[in-house]
Amino acid sequence: MTLKKYLLAPGPVPVPPQALNAMAAPIIHHRSPDFVELFSHVKEDLRWLYQTELPVLILAATGTGGMEGSVTNFLSPGDKALVVNGGKFGERWTKICKAYGIQVTEIKCAWGESVDVNQIEAALKADPTLKAVYMQASETSTGAAHDVKAVADLTRNRETLCVVDAITALGVVDLPMDTWGIDLLISGSQKAFMLPPGLAFVGVSEKAWRFNQTATCPRFYFDFAKEKKALEGNQTAYTPAVSLIVGLGEVLKIMRGEGLENVFARHTRLAHATREGMKAAGLTLFPKGTPSSAVTAVNAPDGVDSQDIYKTLRTKYGVTAAGGQDHLKGKIFRIAHLGYADTFDTIIAIAAVEMAITTLGGKVNLGAGVKRAQELLLVK
Amino acid sequence: MTLKKYLLAPGPVPVPPQALNAMAAPIIHHRSPDFVELFSHVKEDLRWLYQTELPVLILAATGTGGMEGSVTNFLSPGDKALVVNGGKFGERWTKICKAYGIQVTEIKCAWGESVDVNQIEAALKADPTLKAVYMQASETSTGAAHDVKAVADLTRNRETLCVVDAITALGVVDLPMDTWGIDLLISGSQKAFMLPPGLAFVGVSEKAWRFNQTATCPRFYFDFAKEKKALEGNQTAYTPAVSLIVGLGEVLKIMRGEGLENVFARHTRLAHATREGMKAAGLTLFPKGTPSSAVTAVNAPDGVDSQDIYKTLRTKYGVTAAGGQDHLKGKIFRIAHLGYADTFDTIIAIAAVEMAITTLGGKVNLGAGVKRAQELLLVK
Numbered sequence: 076m077t078l079k080k081y082l083l084a085p086g087p088v089p090v091p092p093q094a095l096n097a098m099a100a101p102i103i104h105h106r107s108p109d110f111v112e113l114f115s116h117v118k119e120d121l122r123w124l125y126q127t128e129l130p131v132l133i134l135a136a137t138g139t140g141g142m143e144g145s146v147t148n149f150l151s152p153g154d155k156a157l158v159v160n161g162g163k164f165g166e167r168w169t170k171i172c173k174a175y176g177i178q179v180t181e182i183k184c185a186w187g188e189s190v191d192v193n194q195i196e197a198a199l200k201a202d203p204t205l206k207a208v209y210m211q212a213s214e215t216s217t218g219a220a221h222d223v224k225a226v227a228d229l230t231r232n233r234e235t236l237c238v239v240d241a242i243t244a245l246g247v248v249d250l251p252m253d254t255w256g257i258d259l260l261i262s263g264s265q266k267a268f269m270l271p272p273g274l275a276f277v278g279v280s281e282k283a284w285r286f287n288q289t290a291t292c293p294r295f296y297f298d299f300a301k302e303k304k305a306l307e308g309n310q311t312a313y314t315p316a317v318s319l320i321v322g323l324g325e326v327l328k329i330m331r332g333e334g335l336e337n338v339f340a341r342h343t344r345l346a347h348a349t350r351e352g353m354k355a356a357g358l359t360l361f362p363k364g365t366p367s368s369a370v371t372a373v374n375a376p377d378g379v380d381s382q383d384i385y386k387t388l389r390t391k392y393g394v395t396a397a398g399g400q401d402h403l404k405g406k407i408f409r410i411a412h413l414g415y416a417d418t419f420d421t422i423i424a425i426a427a428v429e430m431a432i433t434t435l436g437g438k439v440n441l442g443a444g445v446k447r448a449q450e451l452l453l454v455k
Numbered sequence: 456m457t458l459k460k461y462l463l464a465p466g467p468v469p470v471p472p473q474a475l476n477a478m479a480a481p482i483i484h485h486r487s488p489d490f491v492e493l494f495s496h497v498k499e500d501l502r503w504l505y506q507t508e509l510p511v512l513i514l515a516a517t518g519t520g521g522m523e524g525s526v527t528n529f530l531s532p533g534d535k536a537l538v539v540n541g542g543k544f545g546e547r548w549t550k551i552c553k554a555y556g557i558q559v560t561e562i563k564c565a566w567g568e569s570v571d572v573n574q575i576e577a578a579l580k581a582d583p584t585l586k587a588v589y590m591q592a593s594e595t596s597t598g599a600a601h602d603v604k605a606v607a608d609l610t611r612n613r614e615t616l617c618v619v620d621a622i623t624a625l626g627v628v629d630l631p632m633d634t635w636g637i638d639l640l641i642s643g644s645q646k647a648f649m650l651p652p653g654l655a656f657v658g659v660s661e662k663a664w665r666f667n668q669t670a671t672c673p674r675f676y677f678d679f680a681k682e683k684k685a686l687e688g689n690q691t692a693y694t695p696a697v698s699l700i701v702g703l704g705e706v707l708k709i710m711r712g713e714g715l716e717n718v719f720a721r722h723t724r725l726a727h728a729t730r731e732g733m734k735a736a737g738l739t740l741f742p743k744g745t746p747s748s749a750v751t752a753v754n755a756p757d758g759v760d761s762q763d764i765y766k767t768l769r770t771k772y773g774v775t776a777a778g779g780q781d782h783l784k785g786k787i788f789r790i791a792h793l794g795y796a797d798t799f800d801t802i803i804a805i806a807a808v809e810m811a812i813t814t815l816g817g818k819v820n821l822g823a824g825v826k827r828a829q830e831l832l833l834v835k
Contacts, residue, residue, distance in 0.1 A: 079797040091456075099479065333456045341456065391834040392798065417459040418772065419803045426802045426825065430833055441829055445806065446822025453810055454771040 078393030083424050085215050085243055085370040085397055085411040086265040087272055094270060094325040098318045105315050113324050114309040120327035124335070125260060125278045126251040132302045133323075134275040135316040138242040138263035141275030143171050144297030145238050145259040149207065149283055151291040152176030156207045157198055159190045159226075161364075163216035163400045164240060168209035175292045180205070186403060187217045187372070189364030192225040199229055206286070207236040207258075212244030216400045218372030218409060219362040220244070224255050231256040236283055242266055243369040243413065245276075246330065247342045258283040266369065267342070269414030270322045279303070342368045345412040345421045348451040352425040356444030358432075361407045370411045372399075373428070379437035381408045387431040394427040418452045458773030463804050465595050465623055465750040465777055465791040466645040467652055474650060474705040478698045485695050493704050494689040500707035504715070505640060505658045506631040512682045513703075514655040515696040518622040518643035521655030523551050524677030525618050525639040529587065529663055531671040532556030536587040537578055539570045539606075541744075543596035543780045544620060548589035555672045560585070566783060567597045567752070569744030572605040579609055586666070587616040587638075592624030596780045598752030598789060599744040600624070604635050611636040616663055622646055623749040623793065625656075626710065627722045638663040646749065647722070649794030650702045659683070722748045725792040725801045728831040732805040736824030738812075741787045750791045752779075753808070759817035761788045767811040774807040798832045 082089050090098075103109045121131040134140055146168075150156065156177050158168040161184040172179045180198060184190045190210070199205055208230055212223050223239050230237040236258040241250055245260065246267030252260050257280065264274035279287075279299060287300055301312040330338050346368035350360055353373050361372035375381035385398040385408050399407040410424045425444040432439040462469050470478075483489045501511040514520055526548075530536065536557050538548040541564040552559045560578060564570045570590070579585060588610055592603050603619055610617040616638040621630055625640065626647030632640050637660065644654035659667075659679060667680055681692040710718050726748035730740055733753050741752035755761035765778040765788050779787040790804045805824040812819040 079795070079799070081799065329456055337456075387834075394799075415456075415459070417456075419459070419461060419774075419806070422802060422806045422825075423799045426799070426806075426829055430829055433829075434834055442822060442826025445802075445825045445829070449806055449810055449813075449821055449825070454767075454814055 081394045081420070081423055083394055083396050083410050083420060085409060085413060086263070088265060088269055088411060088414040089416065090269055090271060090322070091326065091329060091415045093329065094322040097325045098322040100321070102317050105310070105317050110317070111309040114320065117320060117324050117327060118306060118309065120331055121276060124246060124327065124330060127253045127278050129279060129281065130303055130306045132277045132279065132299055132306065133311060133315065133320070134277070134297065134302070135273065135311070135313065136275045136297070137272050138240070138261060138275050139167065140297060141261040141263065141277045142167065142240055144294065144299055145261055145277060146171050146177060147175055147290070147292035147294040147297060148299040149236060149259070149286040149290050150175070150177055151289070153178065154206045155180065155202065155204055156209060157182055157195060157205055159184070159195070159208065159210035159221060161188060161190055161217065161219060161221065162186050162211070162214035164211050164214055168240070172209065187219050187362045187364065189219050190221045192222055192229070195226055196229050199233060199235060203233065205235050207238050209238045210240065212239050212241040212250060213247065213367035213369045215243045215370055216403070217362060218367050218370050219364040220248070220367045222365070223250060223257065227255040227257050230258070236286060243367065246338055247369045247413065249339055252278050252280070256280070264319060264323065266413050268323070269326050270319060273316045273319045274323065342412055344452070345416055346371060348421050348448040349410055349412060349424060351451055352421070352444035352448035353428070355440065355447035356425065356429050357438065357440045369413055370409050372407045372409045374407055375405070376432060376437045376439060379432060379435050380405045383435055384408050384428070384431050387434055388427055391434060392427045392431060394423065396424070421448055421452065461774045461800070461803055463774055463776050463790050463800060465789060465793060466643070468645060468649055468791060468794040469796065470649055470651060470702070471706065471709060471795045473709065474702040477705045478702040480701065482697050485690070485697050490697070491689040494700065497700060497704050497707060498686060498689065500711055501656060504626060504707065504710060507633045507658050509659060509661065510683055510686045512657045512659065512679055512686065513691060513695065513700070514657070514677065514682070515653065515691070515693065516655045516677070517652050518620070518641060518655050519547065520677060521641040521643065521657045522547065522620055524674065524679055525641055525657060526551050526555055526557060527670070527672035527674040527677060528679040529616060529639070529666040529670050530555070530557055531669070533558065534586045535560065535582065535584055536589060537562055537575060537585055539564070539575070539588065539590035539601060541568060541570055541597065541599060541601065542566050542591070542594035544591050544594055548620070552589070567599050567742045567744060569599050570601045572602055572609070575606055576609050579613060579615060583613065585615050587618050589618045590620070592619050592621040592630060593627065593747035593749045595623045595750055596783070597742060598747050598750045599742040600628070600747045602745070603630060603637065607635040607637050610638070616666060623747065626718055627749045627793065629719055632658050632660070636660070644699060644703065646793050648703070649706050650699060653696050653699045654703065722792055724832070725796055726751060728801050728828040729790055729792060729804060731831055732801070732824035732828035733808070735820065735827035736805065736809050737818065737820045749793055750789050752787045752789045754787055755785070756812060756817045756819060759812060759815050760785045763815055764788050764808070764811050767814055768807055771814060772807045772811060774803065776804070801828055801832065
């Protein structure tokens, strides 16, 4: 028998059976009344999850498409923007901005740290012409979270947009778009949405729509005004990824049934147990800043290459986690708590990590991490 | 979110994705060339798994149907038979025999013990007219195994059939039908075959076919001679359960790829780790006889009703195990290692049992059982 597979990476994630079944049904046509009916519910449920009164755009693309559109639809070549760069995905904001001729000032923070909001405030004060702050809510490459609320508080009364890549944060932690004044809130299907990859979602504020009217960056497929108009008729501008929308209907139903607070609590609970379990196993956590509840980044113990842990988990134990990226390759490995995950995914993650490190001859307290997680995940 | 579900009962068991996918495909017709082609492979692969040169019958029924047919096709009303009764399924042999007017002598053994083969030998010597010995290879209700080889050695040179309910044993432990001289070997789809319930399989020896010629018990649906004839044309006598046969094709392919020795080793490994884990957790095992590698029966700790453990596992942790049956209800719970199960199913089982007992205020060494299983299931 080939190894049983366990998917514990920060996307894609396991998909609940209700959604798998729904997506396996014969494909419906996207201009049919069935689709329009489904889409009208999906649209409302998305607004609920985004905690916004305004429409949330649905793109047949992955998160990066949503990020690109969140630059091109709101800024013009030559515009100035701040980018919070604390990891691989912070870097991506810079790359996208540069591709469209945006002048970027980076607020760098060391990988694994949360951004110092004072630096952002100082930059905004120094240059009132900055059109946007681009940031991550959860930097997936490092497992650190940034303080979105504090940044939105700074941009709210400025002619500056607060643009948040919440690809691994939406549905994980509370990000009330309207209340906090987030202008663009981006997310993707293969994370807390517990769907396969292929959909990006973007919430857009009134203020952002105002910026949209004068933005001249070239764009065609990711034309947000066109998508907004299509949404009014329960459609997308171009062909939607039909089966993923069908799955989206299912997972949003699950999440609404669960309730927002419980959705967040579930992620928090598993992330906390994972962190405490890894520490009890004798390992150390990578982030020095606020840890993300989406993904936990763990340092490989002395003398063990984290890529070997990643590979041993996959080839000998059937567990797909994630390694480190760029200069963290070999140094850290990452375990996600996203979406359709529960107590025993966490138990498996910690047990497998302890076993893989033991297999590799590394130092770890076999069993101690699982025990700690069991204590924390007990149901009274 | 509703609890994620983990199926760790002694049937039904989890089904591998290849089989689920195949069974979800549009149904083919059972008299079509496609079906005949599939069935010809399935027939051969079943003989491989049964380690027999003779055809293995495939019935649209669960294991009990195979048991009934293994009485009615080979004995006549008034015939005498021995029944090894060491649990719920031993009792079933007696009930089936009595329903058809067979005179039963029971070799009783206490639940959880393995039968004393000397008693069978003495009974066979005392009465040479005994037509059959009915027994279990693995008594699912108690988690104890009986010594099939020793019994087959006794019947081989007598005018007595060795009839083995191997519903939770075939594909778990080595039961070489032809080599050992087992006359009827019964199994079912929802156990080591890792399929949904709905198929029974019966291997029939030359000697049994000879008995069949004079057997007068009434029978119609379970007419083994008719099934044998149908098999020659790659068909079944009545409509086959088509989607299950399609699934059967997939799981037999998986098992052939794995190899018989590895199939057995997989079950042995998980059963051993479960037993050692439960002991390390401070629990005691129910069987005093040879423990089955299909299912482990564990005594509830003092002051805890095993039905509460079963219910807590299911309702608070999403884990479906099994309780005790009849007089063992409230005393034991059972965890299976059947079919599509691996290291982490065992880890989950032990972690969940430790947590459920802790939830109930019972005495258990939280984490100690998991640690022991981790040690035993380490990959070098």
